[in-house]
Structure formats: structure tokens, C-alpha cells
Amino acid sequence: MTETPAKLSEEQIEVFRVLYPWYKEEVFRRREHMMRLTAFGSAFLVLLLITILALSPPYPMDPTIKVFAVTGTALFSALFVYLILQQRDRHRLAKQTLVEMERVLGLYQEGRYLVGKALYPEEWQTTWLSDRSVTVYVAMMTVLTILVIASIVSKS
Secondary structure, eight states: OOSOOTTSOHHHHHHHHHHHHHHHHHHHHHHHHHHHHHHHHHHHHHHHHHHHHHSOOSSOOOHHHHHHHHHHHHHHHHHHHHHHHHHHHHHHHHHHHHHHHHHHTTTTSTTSSBTTBOSSOGGGGTGGGGOOHHHHHHHHHHHHHHHHHHHHHHOO
8 A cells, every 4th residue: 555546635634544454354253253144043943853753752743833833933034134135235235345445456457556456356246246255155054954854844
């Protein structure tokens, strides 16, 4: 960040010095939150699935208990999916702001910092829009939830 566009005032440069690292860290922190939520939720659902399959009662399970178990599992998963999506939205807002700051700093401009090329690849401005990781996180939670619910319902 040694070279900045001439049109930025000293005050604006100081704001960039403070905000740019903060937004950069925020982007990574939100991504990590999504991964941790997915890992914790998935681990819990796998543990629940193993417990249900390994410790099935020798007698038929009361339908009321099944309804409560299915409802609890669905609510647990819905809460985690909601939290993952909330982190995704915050991640996208931080990433969008970060890319705008990088544009102002000329990091995508060819020849500004490096001779004949840009400091950051052009596609970095838009690749975050097609990020599919959240789809994988939600799909994983959904599949595990379906497996747990199926194991609850199938117990006689």
C-alpha cells in the first residue's frame, strides 16, 4: 500500500490503512465461521446417527418420541443452516467492500504496481460471486439431517 492514487487525501489514505486489513481479516473470519459451524453441526449429526443406529431399543419406539426426535433434529439443522447463511451474507458484504477498496487502490490495474501486469488477477474481482462452498455446507447438513431422520423413523 505504498503507492496510492493521487486523488486520495491523507485522511482517506489513513482510513484505508485502518479499514483494509480489518476487512481482509473479516472475510477470512466469516469463512472460518461457516466452516466451523458446518463441522460442528455435521459432527453432531454423525454422532447422533451412530448413536441411533448402535443403541436402538429392543422394543418399538413410541410415535410421540419419534415426532419429538424428528422435530428436534430438523430444528437443530435448520438453526445451523440459518447461522451458516447468516455468515455467508456477512462474508459477501465484507468481500464486496474489500474488492471495492482494492479497485480504488489500483490493485487490479495493469502497470500500477508491477510492470506489464496487475498486482491482483482480474478474476479476483468476481470469483467470490460464484463461490459454491456454502452450497456444499448446506448440502452436507441436509444429507446428514435426512439420514438421521430416516434412522429415527425406521426404528420400530
